[in-house]
Amino acid sequence: MIEFINISKSFKYKNSQIKALDHISLKIDKREIVAIMGPSGSGKTTLLNIAGGILKQSSGEYLFNNVPVEGNESEMAKFRSDHVGFILQHFALIKHRNILYNIALPLKYKNIEKKEIREKVVAVADSLGISSKLEMYPHMLSSGECQRVAIARAVVSKPNVILADEPTCSLDDDNKYEVLDILKKLNKNGITIIIATHNDAVARMCDRTINIRNGSNVK
C-alpha cells in the first residue's frame, strides 16, 4: 500500500542543508498497523509528512497503492483529503470552534452537503462516545476526550490510512490504552495505521516496528 523507495528529504536552514531522511526504503501493507520508532530528530515526523502528502521528498519515489504520489499542491491536497487522516500529538483542535466543527473539517473540503456532514459526524462521534460533546469547545473536554475528537476527525472522511504522530504523548496511562484500543479497532475495520512514537508500549501493540535513526532505516 505504502512504499518508500530510497527516499531522501533535505531542508535548507540558513546556508546549510539538513538531511532529515537519508535514502530510506520501506513498505507497509494494507491493514497493517506499524510503529515508526526512533529518538527525537530521527526523521519520524518527516516520514509521516511525506506519507501524508504534506511534504515532497527531495529524491526517491513514494508509491501509494503502487501509484506514484506526485503532483502540484492542489493534487497533494486531494490526495490528503481522499486517503489520509492525521492524528497529532497535541490533538491539533481549533480552540474557538466547537467539537462538531472540528470533526467535520475534512468533510468540508469534500463538497458534501451540510446535512450529510452532520450525519457522518454524529455517527463517528457516537462510535467514539463523544456524541454528547459536539456543541462543546475543546477547552471544556479532558485530554482523553480531545484525542478522541482528533481521532474522530481523522476517520470521519473514511481514509485508507491514518498517520498518528505521537498520539499518546499528551495522555495519562488510562487514556493512552483507550486510544490505542480505538486505533486497533480502526485497524481491524480495514484502515492502515502508521504511528510515529518513541514509546515501547505503543510499539508493542503494533504488528511490527520500523526503527529509524538519523533519517535511515535501522536493520
Add this chain to the structure above:
Amino acid sequence: MKYRNINYTYIVICFCVLTIATTLFMFSNKNYNKATHKIIDFDSENIESMYLRVTDVYDRNNQKTLSEFFVEENALERMKVFCNTLNKEFNYLEFDDQSLLIRDHFSYKDEFRTDYGKPYFGEKDHISLLSIQIGKNAYDVFDLENKLFNGKGFEPNDFIFDNKPVPAILGYEYLGLIDIGDTIKFSYLTKDISVKVMGFFKKDTAVTIDNRIYFLDKYIIIPSLDVNFAPVDKEDASFQLILYSLKNWGYIKVNDGDDYYDYKNRVSEINNRLGLKYVVNEAYIYPYIKNISNTMHSSKGVFLIASILVFLLLSGIFIYIYLWNYNRNKKVYAIHLICGCSFRRLKLKIYFEIFMQFMLSFVLATFINRILLGQDLIYLSERRVLEQAMEQTMVLSASIMLGICAVLNIYFNKSNVYASIQKED
C-alpha cells in the same frame, strides 16, 4: 480559519482609521492644490486698509423684492448712476464670481465647473464654468497686469460692452486647452456673449477679497462690463438690470485717515437720493497676496510630507498587524491543510477576508467622511474635490491592501505552516 470576532473588528477599525486619515490628508492636500477658493481668517493687524462692502437689501426685512424694483421707473438708470457715482467718488472695486454657461464646444477640465454637470443636471447646456468679473480699479489694485503669463491684459476700452466679443484672461490650467485669439460662446446672465482669449495668468495667481482667497488657475476672468447704451429690447433690459445689480455689489476702499462713518453716510446719501436700497458693511481686502500664497505653498509641502509619513506609518502598522495575525492563526491554517485544504485555497480565503475587511471599512469610512467633510461644503466645486480625494483614497487603500497581500504571500510561502502543529515540544 475564521478570525475571532474581536480580531476582525480590530482590523476593520484600523482600516477605517486608515481610510479616514488618508481622505483627510488627501482632501487637505488637494484643497491646497486644486481648490478654486478658500475661506480664510485674516489677522486684523495685517490688514492694510479698511474696505466697505456695498450690498443691496432687496428681499430682506420686508423690503420690496429685486424683481419689484426692476419694474420701477428708471430703475436701470438709477442703478447705472449709483455705479458711476461709486466709481467716481470712491476708490471702488467691482468683483463678482458669476459663472459662465457653456454654449460652445471647447476643451475644459471637470474641475473648472461650478456644478456637477451631466449626472446632476443632465444637459450640456447647463454646464457652468468658474468665472470672475473684475472692474478696472480692482484689476489695477490686484496688479493683475503684472501677473500675466502670456498674451495681453485688459485695456480701458475692454471694460465697455459694445456687443463685440468680450476679452478674457484665462487661468493657468487653461493653457494647452485653448489658444490666445480663440473665441468661445457663453451665456452670461441672460445674454449670449462671445469671449475672446487675450492671455493667460501665471500659475498660482490669486486674489483675496472679503475673507476669501481665489486661485485663478481655473477661472475665466472677464471685465466687469459697463453698458453705455439704453436697452434695445426686453431681454437686453433684463441683462443690464441684473448686470448692474451685481456691479453695485462691490467694495469701497477707505483711505488712510478718513472717517469710516463719513463714507457710510455719503453712500447712504447717494442711495437715498436715487431711491435705492443699498447698505455698506465692513469688509477686508488684503492686497499682498504673494505672502499668503507662499504660506499656502509651505503648508502644501508640510501636508505632502505628513501624508507620505502617515501612509508609510499606516502601511507598516497594517503589515505588522496582518503578520501578527497570520502567526497567531498559523496553527489553525495547518489544521485546515491536514484536513484536505490546499495551500492555494487557504491563501485565497485569507485574501478574501482581507478584501472583505477592506470593503467593509471603506464603506464605513466613506460614510464617516461624508458626515465629517460633506456637511460644510457649500460650493459644488469643493464637493468635487472631496469626491476626487475619496477616489484617490480608494486607490491608495487598495494599493496598501494589495501590498499587505503581497507581503503575506511571500511570508506564507516561506514559512513552514505545518511546523506550528508538529513542533510544540
